[in-house]
Amino acid sequence: MNPLGMSPSLEFMPHTADVRLKASGETLPQLFKTCLEGMNKLLKPGFCHDNRVLDVYDKIDISAMDSTVLLIDFLSEVLTLSNVNKAVYCECDIEKMSDHELKGLLKGKNVEGFDNDIKAVTYHEADVQLNEHGDFETIIVFDI
Amino acid sequence: MITKSDLNRINKYLWEIPASARSDMRVPAHIYSSEELLDDLLKDRTTSQIMNVATLPGIEKAAIVMPDGHEGYGFPIGGVAAFRMSDGVISPGGIGYDINCGVRLLISPVRYDEMKTRIPELTHELTRMIPKGMGRGGKIKLSMEEMDRVLLTGAEWAVKNGYGMPEDLDRMESKGRLPGADPGMVSDQAKKRGDDQLGTLGAGNHFVELDRVDVVFDQTIADAFGLFPDQVVILIHTGSRGLGHQVATDYLRTFVSKMPEYGLHPPDRELACAPIDSPEGKRYLAAMAAAANFAWCNRQLITWEARRAWENIMGMPGENLMLLYDVAHNIAKVETHRVNGEKEQLIVHRKGATRSFGPGNPEVPEIYREAGQPVLIPGSMGTHSYVLAGAEPGMTHAFGSTCHGAGRRLSRKAAKREVDAPNLRKQLELQGISVEAGSYAGLAEEAPVAYKDVDLVVETVHQAELAVKVAKLRPVGVIKG
Numbered sequence: 001m002n003p004l005g006m007s008p009s010l011e012f013m014p015h016t017a018d019v020r021l022k023a024s025g026e027t028l029p030q031l032f033k034t035c036l037e038g039m040n041k042l043l044k045p046g047f048c049h050d051n052r053v054l055d056v057y058d059k060i061d062i063s064a065m066d067s068t069v070l071l072i073d074f075l076s077e078v079l080t081l082s083n084v085n086k087a088v089y090c091e092c093d094i095e096k097m098s099d100h101e102l103k104g105l106l107k108g109k110n111v112e113g114f115d116n117d118i119k120a121v122t123y124h125e126a127d128v129q130l131n132e133h134g135d136f137e138t139i140i141v142f143d144i
Numbered sequence: 145m146i147t148k149s150d151l152n153r154i155n156k157y158l159w160e161i162p163a164s165a166r167s168d169m170r171v172p173a174h175i176y177s178s179e180e181l182l183d184d185l186l187k188d189r190t191t192s193q194i195m196n197v198a199t200l201p202g203i204e205k206a207a208i209v210m211p212d213g214h215e216g217y218g219f220p221i222g223g224v225a226a227f228r229m230s231d232g233v234i235s236p237g238g239i240g241y242d243i244n245c246g247v248r249l250l251i252s253p254v255r256y257d258e259m260k261t262r263i264p265e266l267t268h269e270l271t272r273m274i275p276k277g278m279g280r281g282g283k284i285k286l287s288m289e290e291m292d293r294v295l296l297t298g299a300e301w302a303v304k305n306g307y308g309m310p311e312d313l314d315r316m317e318s319k320g321r322l323p324g325a326d327p328g329m330v331s332d333q334a335k336k337r338g339d340d341q342l343g344t345l346g347a348g349n350h351f352v353e354l355d356r357v358d359v360v361f362d363q364t365i366a367d368a369f370g371l372f373p374d375q376v377v378i379l380i381h382t383g384s385r386g387l388g389h390q391v392a393t394d395y396l397r398t399f400v401s402k403m404p405e406y407g408l409h410p411p412d413r414e415l416a417c418a419p420i421d422s423p424e425g426k427r428y429l430a431a432m433a434a435a436a437n438f439a440w441c442n443r444q445l446i447t448w449e450a451r452r453a454w455e456n457i458m459g460m461p462g463e464n465l466m467l468l469y470d471v472a473h474n475i476a477k478v479e480t481h482r483v484n485g486e487k488e489q490l491i492v493h494r495k496g497a498t499r500s501f502g503p504g505n506p507e508v509p510e511i512y513r514e515a516g517q518p519v520l521i522p523g524s525m526g527t528h529s530y531v532l533a534g535a536e537p538g539m540t541h542a543f544g545s546t547c548h549g550a551g552r553r554l555s556r557k558a559a560k561r562e563v564d565a566p567n568l569r570k571q572l573e574l575q576g577i578s579v580e581a582g583s584y585a586g587l588a589e590e591a592p593v594a595y596k597d598v599d600l601v602v603e604t605v606h607q608a609e610l611a612v613k614v615a616k617l618r619p620v621g622v623i624k625g
Contacts, residue, residue, distance in 0.1 A: 014555040016188050016214040069400055076393050083386050084336045113280045117347035119389040120241040123413035124217030141217045143241050144348055
């Protein structure tokens with residue numbers, strides 16, 4: 001973690017109108033968790049760091065044609081649940097995962113309001129690939 | 145990377161990337177820009193994104209970028225593309241997640257000098273009356289049955305339930321109700337995301353702004369629109385909130401998985417699309433229309449809230465605030481245009497672009513038909529906003545479309561780095577602009593320096609004959625989402 005409480009595998013990059021995030025993880029599940037951390041830092045900075053008791057649970061079950069679409073659909077589903085249930089989901093216990101499927105349990109906490117209004121997680125520029133260090137890496141553009 | 149030397153200059157305000165620039169382009173890309181604005185357009189991914197749009201099946205004439213254009217995701221912001229009904233596609237990315245994000249202008253009978261001491265109070269009251277709604281609900285919680293009525297009838301629902309006047313409906317694009325809406329095509333999740341968001345502003349670049357009419361350029365059209373010098377007016381910018389965002393998310397996911405079956409392989413998944421006459425395409429169009437109706441209803445509810453704020457502070461009827469017009473700038477519409485001299489029905493996608501139909505067009509409300517459709521162009525706080533009118537030449541140049549704002553030039557991160565928000569607030573107040581912002585970070589992100597010069601953008605569309613300048617507005621009170 002850096003002094004801002006941000007994982008070294010997360011980097012916010014310039015985008016003229018929206019938010020471009022570069023994320024990496026040693027494994028595919030780690031990449032998904034890193035991206036979830038990045039999205040939560042936009043929704044409510046510091047919230048997951050400050051709240052250790054997570055009492056809102058929701059199951060998640062996603063299938064997709066490849067790991068890139070799976071990642072975007074996963075984040076979109078979490079964003080939907082965050083908005084509908086007015087909660088930030090800080091953790092995801094992954095029970096089953098492949099390039100095409102993710103099953104797990106989201107754990108979060110209710111919030112009074114979000115600091116940023118994320119409209120959506122886009123497929124634009126998303127491409128899960130192995131980088132030169134052998135880690136999974138992608139860019140994600142959030143519409144805000 | 146496209147550079148200036150790759151562009152063909154068609155005239156002083158129009159540049160072309162020829163279809164031959166990339167083997168997969170079906171039509172050229174047209175960029176409306178003055179020479180001064182072109183550098184900003186070339187420095188990010190705007191050109192590569194509009195070239196991607198030019199590859200989509202059934203696209204007619206050209207993929208077009210307006211002078212306020214900048215990179216988005218999939219389509220660039222400021223993008224216009226028209227597709228043939230016969231072999232074209234519908235693409236949610238060509239409309240955006242904030243379906244029917246748009247602007248409306250309320251005009252008062254009061255001159256600035258008559259109320260300038262009350263501007264800070266009114267700005268504060270507008271902030272109190274209009275919830276931001278970020279993770280918190282607004283004042284209205286819709287049942288599923290009421291939600292379906294909103295999705296079906298749009299702003300009509302608001303007027304029927306006492307949140308407006310019948311004449312408001314005559315002063316909105318599509319009368320505030322897009323035909324073809326089917327609430328059954330909107331997911332329960334989308335409805336839940338929006339059920340407490342009617343009458344809420346949202347965040348980002350959404351705002352309510354008190355302005356004074358600073359300059360009248362065209363007296364005849366200004367008279368037709370009810371505008372006069374020094375008049376106090378209220379500009380409202382917001383969209384379909386979480387409901388629209390979820391509709392776009394739901395259908396993009398469907399289209400991404402369905403495209404291979406239709407042999408569609410766009411260069412960017414965010415351009416996911418479906419044939420217009422496919423079951424998925426038809427379902428999306430019905431859901432998009434429903435979300436557009438939600439947005440019109442939302443802006444009508446905010447109008448009701450603004451009228452109550454006006455009453456509370458000014459001590460005069462809120463209904464003294466007349467709606468001049470309401471435009472959508474993120475939408476797809478079935479329209480008839482002339483292509484190669486022949487009338488053709490097309491589905492026109494405008495993402496960060498405004499419809500600007502010229503005089504005489506039957507889709508322009510009767511009260512404005514002689515003048516042309518009112519076009520509302522918000523600038524950035526501290527600069528200007530504009531009222532334009534649609535122009536006949538724009539019907540053939542750009543499918544009756546024009547710009548939608550100043551257009552960003554700096555990322556939000558760069559703006560926060562460059563701008564000292566407390567100092568910005570002081571500077572704005574010294575200019576006589578009252579500011580109410582959710583946070584200093586949000587204020588910095590929307591600072592004037594983050595945007596292009598709106599005067600140059602508007603001058604470009606005026607000179608390119610996409611729209612006619614009618615009046616310039618100067619902000620005196622700003623409420624940022």
